[in-house]
Amino acid sequence: MNTAARAPFRGAGLRRALHKAGSRAFPGAAPAGGGRGAGGGSRRQLASMSLLRHHDHEPYVGFGLLASLGLVILSGYSFDDELPSRLLEKLQQQTSSASAVWPLRSIDEFYTVRSDETLGRGQFGTVTTATDKATGEVVAVKCVPRSEASESHFREETDVHREVASHPNVVGVKGVYADEDCWYLVMELAEGGELFDRLTTEGLALDDGDVRSLLRDTAEAIAFLHEHSIVHGDVKPENMLLTAAATGSGDDSRRAGDNQISEEAAVAQKEQGAGEAGGSVGKVLLADFGSSFRLRGGRGHKRMKEYTIAYSAPEVVENSAEVDQKADMWSLGVIAYVLVVGHHPFDPTSEADDEEITESILHSEPDWDGVEPKAATLIRRMLSRNPEDRPSAREVLQNSWLQQL
Secondary structure, three states, X not given: OOOOOOOOOOHHHHHHHHOOOOOOOOEOOOOOOOOOOXXXXXXXXXXXXXXXXXXXXXXXXXXXXXXXXXXXXXXXXXXXXXXXXXXXXXXXXXXXXXEEOOOOOOHHHOEEEEEEEXXXXXXXXXXXXXXXXXXXXXXXXXXXXXXXOOHHHHHHHHHHXXXXXXXOOEOOEEEXXXXXXXEEEEEOOOOOOEHHHHHHOOOOOOOHHHHHHHHHHHHHHHHHHHHOOEEXXXXXXXXXXXXXXXXXXXXXXXXXXXXXXXXXXXXXXXXXXXXXXXXXXXXXXXXXXXXXXXXXXXXXXXXXXXXXXXXXXXXXXXXXXXXXXXXXXXXXXXXXXXXHHOOEOOEOOOOOOHHHHHHHHHHOOOOOOOOOHHHHHHHHXXXXXXXXXXXXXXXXXXXXXXXXX
């Protein structure tokens, strides 16, 4: 299928194929096409269950920073002295790695929440819009009832997401707050909406260059996570937000200097190239870190608690092996097949239930008729049932087919 432009993705069939068992979708990005959408259906644009970066006025404390300043004073430096460059470096690292102060401050101090402008509802929370009282910026706010998420779970998720905040292909979050009823995530609005809705609602037509651009962006984000021993755990079109196409709304200056790995992200952005700022379909921002986890000592998780069956690897749905980064590569392979072929590899008719899809994932082979050989070779590798046979995200990015502009 090497067409100049694929037929638009339309109809309930592909919608079901793309969103099969997608219980982890959390609406909150701007509606497709750039509007913010006050009406808010149950599946408006996605906002991630995640924390990426702190708001300028959100309280963050770094104990290491205070300790370092104490050492400066004890060492005889006055505040007029020039600090050694290595100490300055350390101070920056301490500042960037600081965690949010718990208990968190009230969101009402900094934002006017528009509770009547519901963008959507997810399994654990509701997303509305809000306005920054200091700047006037409109953002998305996700309210997670305390009854639905413990403090430890919320903190674990936000810590993981903040660690990868600086990457240009990860959605940004402005801050995290709380009151006696809810946890709040304040997020940037993804003006291009989520990929799922762009395909199924707008009938977005993709040419080969668009497909490769979307896959490259997603693979860049996944590679960055994996290089920091983090597994996303729920890569799917609902979690791929898009910046406003070709408008520069994905300016990465919003991530500068506030994260412990921001320099590495800057390198990744430079390597990606200025020509890949989004193109005709916008740039991908990976979202929703609610299923993410860190690898401990190189070992994965034995069992995934939450996942989307249609995009989950055999070892996930069968609970047959420890889950690691290669599970994300399977998910990327499913997405690649959907974008290249136009239907789900394990539910081509969009009529299968979760049990039938699971059976197909474990025992059936996708239809490769008409698929460009180079694309098919790469996707076949990502859909290998043996995790060890799947390529890494960096290997995918080095593939000759994917590198074509």
